[in-house]
Amino acid sequence: MKIAVVGTGYVGLVTGTCFAEVGIDVTCIDIDQKKIDNLHKGILPIYEPGLEEMVSRNVAANRLHFSTNIAEAIQGCDVAFIAVGTPPGEDGSADLKYVLAVARSIGENINNYCVIVTKSTVPVGTAAKVHKEIADALAKRSADIEFDVASNPEFLKEGAAIDDFLKPDRIVVGISSERAEEVMSRLYKPFLLNGHPIIFMDIPSAEMTKYAANSMLATKISFMNDIANLCEIMGADVNMVRKGIGSDARIGTKFIYPGIGYGGSCFPKDVKALIKTASENGYQMQVLQAVEGVNEAQKEVLFSKVKKHFGNDLKGKKMAIWGLSFKPKTDDMREAPSLVIIEKLLAEGCTVSAYDPVAMPEAKHSLGDSITYAKDQFDALVDADALLVVTEWPEFRSPSFDVVGRLLKQKVIFDGRNIYDPAEMKEAGFAYHCIGIRT
Numbered sequence: 530m531k532i533a534v535v536g537t538g539y540v541g542l543v544t545g546t547c548f549a550e551v552g553i554d555v556t557c558i559d560i561d562q563k564k565i566d567n568l569h570k571g572i573l574p575i576y577e578p579g580l581e582e583m584v585s586r587n588v589a590a591n592r593l594h595f596s597t598n599i600a601e602a603i604q605g606c607d608v609a610f611i612a613v614g615t616p617p618g619e620d621g622s623a624d625l626k627y628v629l630a631v632a633r634s635i636g637e638n639i640n641n642y643c644v645i646v647t648k649s650t651v652p653v654g655t656a657a658k659v660h661k662e663i664a665d666a667l668a669k670r671s672a673d674i675e676f677d678v679a680s681n682p683e684f685l686k687e688g689a690a691i692d693d694f695l696k697p698d699r700i701v702v703g704i705s706s707e708r709a710e711e712v713m714s715r716l717y718k719p720f721l722l723n724g725h726p727i728i729f730m731d732i733p734s735a736e737m738t739k740y741a742a743n744s745m746l747a748t749k750i751s752f753m754n755d756i757a758n759l760c761e762i763m764g765a766d767v768n769m770v771r772k773g774i775g776s777d778a779r780i781g782t783k784f785i786y787p788g789i790g791y792g793g794s795c796f797p798k799d800v801k802a803l804i805k806t807a808s809e810n811g812y813q814m815q816v817l818q819a820v821e822g823v824n825e826a827q828k829e830v831l832f833s834k835v836k837k838h839f840g841n842d843l844k845g846k847k848m849a850i851w852g853l854s855f856k857p858k859t860d861d862m863r864e865a866p867s868l869v870i871i872e873k874l875l876a877e878g879c880t881v882s883a884y885d886p887v888a889m890p891e892a893k894h895s896l897g898d899s900i901t902y903a904k905d906q907f908d909a910l911v912d913a914d915a916l917l918v919v920t921e922w923p924e925f926r927s928p929s930f931d932v933v934g935r936l937l938k939q940k941v942i943f944d945g946r947n948i949y950d951p952a953e954m955k956e957a958g959f960a961y962h963c964i965g966i967r968t
């Protein structure tokens with residue numbers, strides 16, 4: 530098979546590379562010449578564990594190609610994925626101009642039957658717009674070429690994307706013809722060896738599945754954050770409550786970890802977009818509105834604890850921060866809770882010294898010189914009045930607390946991810962504040 534993947538962002542690059550990995554001939558296309566030049570040199574636009582090696586292996590095997598020329602790359606393809614960005618507008622709705630521009634240029638250039646697949650997260654109804662765009666472009670050329678449109682949402686987690694792609698829980702594909710179903714079945718066959726299914730459905734349902742999945746996951750998190758806050762007030766321990774409810778298979782143990790709010794490019798965007806789609810269609814997503822509200826408030830919880838501990842005058846205090854990215858194993862700073870916490874600390878006159886294993890260069894784009902970037906996690910602690918654990922990178926889980934205590938000016942830890950044991954912290958002489966446990 531031969532496929533094209535348009536858009537070499539996170540989704541496009543992982544998708545293209547993983548298809549090449551199973552032997553498919555893939556061309557990844559982008560309009561950004563610099564990105565394509567860099568990819569030819571093996572320089573990736575994103576950080577994702579294992580991806581760099583996989584790209585170079587498949588380029589060397591001549592299965593993975595990069596190009597800016599969509600007209601050429603699309604020739605002879607069985608499938609073309611559209612994986613370009615859908616940036617959220619002011620009102621939270623997804624901007625489809627890039628998706629539709631790609632659809633148009635596919636319509637202007639295909640010469641054989643092809644399944645055009647939306648892979649970007651797009652609102653219900655987008656595949657129909659893509660179909661129209663391609664049909665119009667073909668009509669302009671007076672070309673009588675058959676095509677199908679399909680919707681194939683991705684469920685990749687940053688930091689685990691390759692594994693998620695190669696061993697998916699499920700693959701969801703929205704189709705409107707048997708021919709498209711046959712092509713998509715053939716394409717995904719190598720990924721179904723672990724017994725998980727490919728689920729075919731109508732196109733609007735596939736589009737909705739993506740939003741429903743992310744919204745359900747965001748709901749679990751906001752629900753647990755709400756419970757955690759109440760646990761603190763009532764003197765219950767949210768870790769115990771989490772274990773207690775998670776053992777019920779209907780609830781499950783995953784995604785019920787309280788923290789400082791969900792971030793990243795997906796949950797905040799998708800929750801907002803679904804609320805917006807619903808309201809445009811005369812329906813109110815009451816649960817999701819609350820999910821969003823709880824999340825906004827939760828991003829401020831760690832800062833409130835700092836204020837409660839030190840009192841209102843934070844001026845001149847130095848705060849050490851471990852972790853800047855919205856979650857471990859990524860350099861993604863989009864909607865990261867660290868940004869809200871740092872903004873609040875700086876506004877109160879604190880100085881901030883931060884360390885993150887990979888996200889510091891990315892963080893500099895938004896934070897600039899407003900904070901100090903430490904050379905390692907211990908360097909961040911020197912003479913700080915407190916440590917705030919903001920992202921649960923593995924290397925933060927088991928530091929020498931002797932060293933931590935010696936470097937800090939005051940033995941105070943605010944743990945936004947509950948990675949330490951409150952009893953051990955107390956024993957080691959720390960004032961320890963975490964989420965959902967009264968300490």
Ligand code: UGA
Pocket residue numbers: 650683684685686687688743746750783784785786787788789790791792793794795796855856
């Ligand atoms: C999420 C989904 O998990 C993927 O299935 C989906 O494909 C992706 O969005 C997408 O739409 O592209 P991702 O944003 O990479 O993936 O990150 P997650 O690992 O899901 O974490 C999201 C946020 O939830 C993080 O801020 C994390 O700290 C937080 N979280 C997660 C919690 O606070 N508690 C939990 O129990 C789990």
